[in-house]
Amino acid sequence: GxxxxxxxxxxxxxxxxxxxxxxxxxxxxxxxxxxxxxxxxxxxxxxxxxxxxxxxxxxxxxxxxxxxxxxxxxxxxxxxxxxxxxxxxxxxxxxxxxxxxxxxxxxxxxxxxGVTVRSASRTPVPVPSTIPSFTIGTAVLQHLSIIFHDENGAGEAKPFGVHGAEILWEIRETPTENQEDLTHSAFSTRSPYKLAFTGDQRGSRVYVCLRWENTRGEKGPWSAISSAVVP
Structure with missing residues (x-):
């Protein structure tokens, strides 16, 4: 109150x-x-x-x-x-x-x-125009590790003003190039992001794509869809 x-x-x-x-x-x-x-x-x-x-x-x-x-x-x-x-x-x-x-x-x-409020006169945050470059690796049993950075950057770098990456994924029996076929979503502010699966999903193929989101919630373009097998 x-x-x-x-x-x-x-x-x-x-x-x-x-x-x-x-x-x-x-x-x-x-x-x-x-x-x-x-x-x-x-x-x-x-x-x-x-x-x-x-x-x-x-x-x-x-x-x-x-x-x-x-x-x-x-x-x-x-x-x-x-x-x-x-x-x-x-x-x-x-x-x-x-x-x-x-x-x-x-x-x-x-x-x-009690957190410092940023000045409104600072450089405006742009809408993301690049895509995350990412790889899918094995973390531990029943986990996949999504390792991402900017396509124009290196290491774990994110573009200026970007808060994190939106991640879409789906287990499918057939390949797809349509992001709308990926119905599960997650958000990560840092790389890597770990996807966890259940034992009965081991051996299934999961399809993944990412896009950047800035601090105002504005989103960039989707990356291409990549896939990996659940360990």
Missing amino acids: EPEKAHIRRIYGRIKMIPSGDGEFLEWGDVFCAYLGTKADEWGIPEAAVAALEGFRTEYRRAYTAAQNPNRGKADVFAKNEARAAYETDVRRFIQEYIAFSHLVSDDDRILL
């Missing part, structure tokens, strides 16, 4: 992202995670990513509390610093991947999270 939002704004009026003080950082993280918990599903953030962030926060709180004990030792302070470094690293990665550039997250949401 409005009282809670006012409280959040008071907190962010005092501290910056990310706060340098250990106590302030702990408070910042508590508010960040509390608001995130009400929005993660709406923003399409994986439960595993939220759970991992919560794990880092819990460990930092434990280490921070131990380091506040008057009888603390050097090991307690060291553990607190290590826990903070790990937590802060994951927070920054999380914000970059799921918050800063997502078209599902509004600027008001970013303010309530």
